[in-house]
Amino acid sequence: MKEKEENKQSGEAIESISHPNFEISRRAVLQGAAALGVATISGMALNLANPAEAEAANRVMPKKWDETIDVVIVGSGFAGLSAAAEACVKGSKVVILEKRPTYGGNSIINGGEFNAWDDELHLRKQLNLGEDSPDQHKNDTLKGGDNYGFPELVEILTSKAPEALNWMIDNGGLKLREILNRTGGHSAYRTHTCVEGVGRGYTEAIKKIAEGKGAEIRLNTALTWIWRKDSDAQTPIEGIEIQTGNKTKNIKVRKALILTSGGFSRDIKMRQSFNPSIVPEFNCTNQPGATGEVIRYAQAVGADALQMAFIQLYPYAEPETGILDTPAVYPFRGPGYGIVYVNKMGKRFVNEMERRDVVSMAQIKTGAKPTYSIFNEEMIPKMGTKEEVEKGIQKGRFIRAETLADLAAQLQIPADVFQETISNHNKYLAEGKDPEFGRQFTKAMIPLTNGPFYAIAQWPAVHHTMGGLRIDKDAQVIDIWGNPIQKLFAAGEVTGGIHGANRLGGNAIPDCIVFGRIAGVNANKAG
Amino acid sequence: MKNAWQCLVWCIFVLSLVVLGGENQLQAANSKQRQQIKPAKRASCIKCHDQWSDILPNTHQLVQNARFEACMQCHAPQGWGMAPLNKFDAHLHLTHLSNKTSENCFNCHQWKPGAGLTLLGVPGKYGAFTQEEFNALRQIYLSAVDSRFLDNRHLTQGVSCSACHANGVIGQVRNSTCLSCHGPMETLVEKTAPQQHPDRNPHKSHLGEIDCTVCHMQHGPQKIYCLECHPKFDLHFK
Structure with missing residues (x-):
């Protein structure tokens, strides 16, 4: 309970600092329109500011710029770093702004899962894990998002994912574990894991490429305004206002501005304004900076945003704090190798092969927090490493027992029901048919017959916001009239329309890197 | 070392x-x-301290006169670092800017926006500051002499501003500067290794190498960055 209060408080604190322009009332829109009318004759800036900020209503374009930068990127996660790496060409100045005091955003604490139908090591073939193709990955992604994702964008993601992975291996020194998982909603074994078992493995690789090419990261520096003269389709982004500490600067953006600022999972008010069911009581897996204000700054200069109501819960977060730590990735990686989810009654409650939204809702419907993932010793090398599991046991995250009865006793769930559940599942697996939940069994799955057995507690926490800025296949931001905004690009979680109603796990990193790179390449052509 | x-x-x-x-x-x-x-424009102790030789430390060698020119022959700033003679700078500012005295900068210094900051009557300058930078400098100095922050702890130990902010550069200090006195990193990692949860070592973050100043702010209260995501960790400053 105390924990909840703490979470709520920190959530509210974040809200209060992240909402200066949030209440866009009808009056504000009208005032903005009025300002717009003046813009053509007096050099006013395009302006949809909060009327409560008196000075904002009269914002005029800066008369002089404090600095000129070729390509400015907002946010230092997967997408921002990738964009920077590609935007760095000879003689161009590329700067990544990061509002937090450390780089990496959510990416550096992400679970480290990367979906690609192939890779230069050809892991799937090597491990004899069946067939896959870019189309199969695309179809799973579209279906997993209830067909709200735009097929031409999803196709780019799935077809370019292997190339992105190889790019990090070849140029950034990325190392992959020799495992491949079939995770919720996917019909093939295509989920790669880096050696570090956490997103930092990828961020360090891309950072190395980007910094090697001359990109600069400025920490503690936030975007506070985007300068554009009017909403004419041919009117480009002129520059931005940024803040470091209490110092404000205006930057002229010569070639392009790329928004890679992530989602808004940590902004309780914003997420509830689009989806009231994502109540404040939910925990959140995100870092505190995931507050989405950059979406509003882009909207204020005409950018379109879509599908903002689609907000994902991660089904397997640590139940008390909502943190997605190393152990919390195991339940996600496990389904392809036979992991079983049980509730507090010792019963299965969902098809383990299901998507994140389905598993999360099924957990909530059990009515009793938490639920558990059950696996055995044999599955560990398929999902992770023995070392990680030992560490997790020390931390009290994994629970180990020699027998199922003992495991049930430790979890304080009814042993007889639990043992029956597992033995039924073993039987279904042997028979290749799950009459209860319709699980799609594969040859790679391992029955829970031999101990030692392991359990980990899990509960949903707010994780990813699928909605965001509308982009086209060139990663260019589209305005509310359907035209690309000149010199404005976006990639990663800040964008919408790729994952649809539900993002399949492991699709975020390829999304960020593939579209980040596209944005970086096109940014150079924009100026 | x-x-x-x-x-x-x-x-x-x-x-x-x-x-x-x-x-x-x-x-x-x-x-x-x-x-x-x-002569009147030369910075000198004798302007305020008639018996200026009394204010010298007991161990101080005899000096000919009270002009800063003379002081600077030994106490010229060394750019940065922990040279013992740099303590002069730290102590002088501490004693002259505290709440009780809060002397005017221009009793000793000369400065115009954008031009070099100098000591009156002493050659050499200590960086060229804009109005904004100078204001910040002044504000930080005034606060540091009485603050409860680490800037005060450094000053009282004789570590002057320039010891960390080399060549008049205002801005974030690099880890290598901190580590030149407090390092190497391995010793800090060892020092803060938790007995119960070895992976909760604040000096060995899963975020990789982060700036010392993320937690150890000098001109404001320190904060434990880990707690922003891990509020239940039992971490505190000693």
């Missing part, structure tokens, strides 16, 4: 003087400056 550093810094300083003929230039500049600046 520290002695080796000091030696090195001194060697480089002396060598550079010899190689560049700095001594002659300094003298030339000295005489030129002397001609330009009237």
Whole structure:
């Protein structure tokens, strides 16, 4: 309970600092329109500011710029770093702004899962894990998002994912574990894991490429305004206002501005304004900076945003704090190798092969927090490493027992029901048919017959916001009239329309890197 | 280790003087400056302290006069680092800017926006500051002499501003600067290794190498960054 209060408080604190322009009332829109009318004759800036900020209503374009930068990127996660790496060409100045005091955003604490139908090591073939193709990955992604994702964008993601992975291996020194998982909603074994078992493995690789090419990261520096003269389709982004500490600067953006600022999972008010069911009581897996204000700054200069109501819960977060730590990735990686989810009654409650939204809702419907993932010793090398599991046991995250009865006793769930559940599942697996939940069994799955057995507690926490800025296949931001905004690009979680109603796990990193790179390449052509 | 550093810094300083003929230039500049600046405009202890020799530390060697020019012959700032003679700068500011005294900067210094900050009557300048930068500098100095923050702890230990902010650069200090006195990193990792949860070592973050100043802010309260995501961790400053 105390924990909840703490979470709520920190959530509210974040809200209060992240909402200066949030209440866009009808009056504000009208005032903005009025300002717009003046813009053509007096050099006013395009302006949809909060009327409560008196000075904002009269914002005029800066008369002089404090600095000129070729390509400015907002946010230092997967997408921002990738964009920077590609935007760095000879003689161009590329700067990544990061509002937090450390780089990496959510990416550096992400679970480290990367979906690609192939890779230069050809892991799937090597491990004899069946067939896959870019189309199969695309179809799973579209279906997993209830067909709200735009097929031409999803196709780019799935077809370019292997190339992105190889790019990090070849140029950034990325190392992959020799495992491949079939995770919720996917019909093939295509989920790669880096050696570090956490997103930092990828961020360090891309950072190395980007910094090697001359990109600069400025920490503690936030975007506070985007300068554009009017909403004419041919009117480009002129520059931005940024803040470091209490110092404000205006930057002229010569070639392009790329928004890679992530989602808004940590902004309780914003997420509830689009989806009231994502109540404040939910925990959140995100870092505190995931507050989405950059979406509003882009909207204020005409950018379109879509599908903002689609907000994902991660089904397997640590139940008390909502943190997605190393152990919390195991339940996600496990389904392809036979992991079983049980509730507090010792019963299965969902098809383990299901998507994140389905598993999360099924957990909530059990009515009793938490639920558990059950696996055995044999599955560990398929999902992770023995070392990680030992560490997790020390931390009290994994629970180990020699027998199922003992495991049930430790979890304080009814042993007889639990043992029956597992033995039924073993039987279904042997028979290749799950009459209860319709699980799609594969040859790679391992029955829970031999101990030692392991359990980990899990509960949903707010994780990813699928909605965001509308982009086209060139990663260019589209305005509310359907035209690309000149010199404005976006990639990663800040964008919408790729994952649809539900993002399949492991699709975020390829999304960020593939579209980040596209944005970086096109940014150079924009100026 | 520290002695080796000091030696090195001194060697480089002396060598550079010899190689560049700095001594002659300094003298030339000295005489030129002397001609330009009237005695009244020279920074000197005697302006306020009649018995100026009384305010010298007991162990201080005899000096000829109270002018900063004389002081600077030994106490010239070494750029950065922990040279013992740099303590002069730290102590002088501490005693003259505290709540009780809060002297005007321009009793000793001369400065115009964008131009070099100098000591009255002493050649050489301590960086060129804009109005904004100078205001920040002044504000931080005034606060640091009485603050409860780490800037005060550094000052009272004789670590002047320039020890960390080399060559008049205002801005974030690099880890290598901190580690030149507090390092190497391995010793800090060892020092803060938790017995119960070995992976909760604040000096070995899963975020990789992060800036020291993320937690150890100097001109404001320190904060434990880990707690922003892990509010239940039992971490605190000693």
